[in-house]
């Protein structure tokens with residue numbers, strides 16, 4: 001199983017950041033919460049901070065653990081671990097995605113999100129505080 005961290009980044013307008021995976025990647029064209037695979041020796045939080053700097057050139061502050069979902073794709077099983085976060089520094093510069101958007105949580109279902117993310121979208125809908 002591959003451990004993957006994902007950031008549910010929320011802005012002042014209560015919008016959530018989603019990013020579109022490049023076509024040539026696995027799950028190409030799907031939208032996701034930015035993040036990536038945890039590397040050896042890293043904590044989940046360290047990994048997420050590194051990934052957001054690498055993929056979007058932003059510094060994030062992690063607020064809380066949100067939940068995790070184990071999902072089996074054809075080629076691999078991932079454990080997707082989600083954290084609520086916000087941007088503390090930097091302007092988004094994409095290095096690994098083809099697009100990004102800030103969307104209200106009710107709008108997330110309109111996007112073709114990676115199948116493993118549906119669990120988080122449902123959980124977000126239920127959370128009154130987000």
Ligand SMILES: Nc1nc2c([nH]c(=O)n2[C@H]2C[C@H](O)[C@@H](COP(=O)(O)OP(=O)(O)OP(=O)(O)O)O2)c(=O)[nH]1
Nearest residue numbers: 004006026027032033034035036037078114116117
């Ligand atoms: N980052 C991220 N990955 C997700 C999400 N949902 C989901 O199924 N995945 C899957 C896609 C990949 O198979 C796997 C790892 O994510 P990734 O491609 O971002 O990994 P990475 O940034 O370390 O990239 P790479 O070095 O492997 O190219 O997790 C999500 O919301 N965010």
Ligand SMILES: [Mg+2]
Nearest residue numbers: 034035036037
């Ligand atoms: Mg990634």
